[in-house]
Amino acid sequence: MPVVVSLVIVVGAICLLDLVLTVGVIRRLREHSTLISELGGGRMPVPMLQDGETADAFEAVATTGEVVSRDGLSGNTLVGVFSPDCSACKERLPGFIRLARSFSGGRDRVVAVVAEMGGDTEFYRRELEPVARVVIEREGTGINKALHVKAFPAFGILGEAGKVVVSGLDPEQVVTPAAA
Incomplete structure (x- = not known):
């Protein structure tokens, strides 16, 4: 016991x-x-320049040969920045494509940037070309650098002269009355 x-x-x-x-x-x-x-x-972390900030000057050539530059923007332009190895990018791609299809001004006012970091950039090119001018460039250069992209995916609307109207990590965050 x-x-x-x-x-x-x-x-x-x-x-x-x-x-x-x-x-x-x-x-x-x-x-x-x-x-x-x-x-x-x-x-949430800030993926790129914030509302009211202005993108640095940039000039790039889209996969279809069109020149895309900050000074060539007219009206509001929808921008999406993707990375092929980013799971969130693939997850949010359909939402960006839906927004791009309905964006005022059509394909001429939509730019999709794919950061070349390995991975399948061709998949993004095929998916995005019908709704956007697609630019494939190395990470940290060109448009990525001009927008101060810090996270993928990044979405925004640039106004005249590259001024950021709105930006965020989700395409649903960049819907504004001007975008609808």
């Missing part, structure tokens, strides 16, 4: 210690959650 009592006391002590440690871990997780939200401000 004394052995059973001793075992019950040991098991009880272990359970009590486990409970104290679990409460400590939960408290620490709450502190970390608070710190992370304060650091990030609770906001």
Whole structure:
């Protein structure tokens, strides 16, 4: 009988210690959650230039031979920036294509940039050419650089002279009354 009592006391002590440690871990997780939200401000990362900022000058040649430049933009232009190795890019591609099809001004006012980082750029070219002027360029150059792209996919609407009207990580975020 004394052995059973001793075992019950040991098991009880272990359970009590486990409970104290679990409460400590939960408290620490709450502190970390608070710190992370304060650091990030609770906001999504900024994928490219923000509303009101102006893109640097750029000039690129689309896959169909058309020249695309900041100074050549007229009216609002829908821009999508993709990376072939990005799973979120493939996931959001259909939404961008839907938005591009209904965008005021048609294909002439839609630019799709594919960052050449390996992967199947041909897939993006085939999917996007019917609705956009497609530019394939190395990451960090050309239009990517002019828009200060920091995350993929990135979407935005550029107004006259390359001023960003709206930008975001999802094509649904760039719908404005002017885009509809």
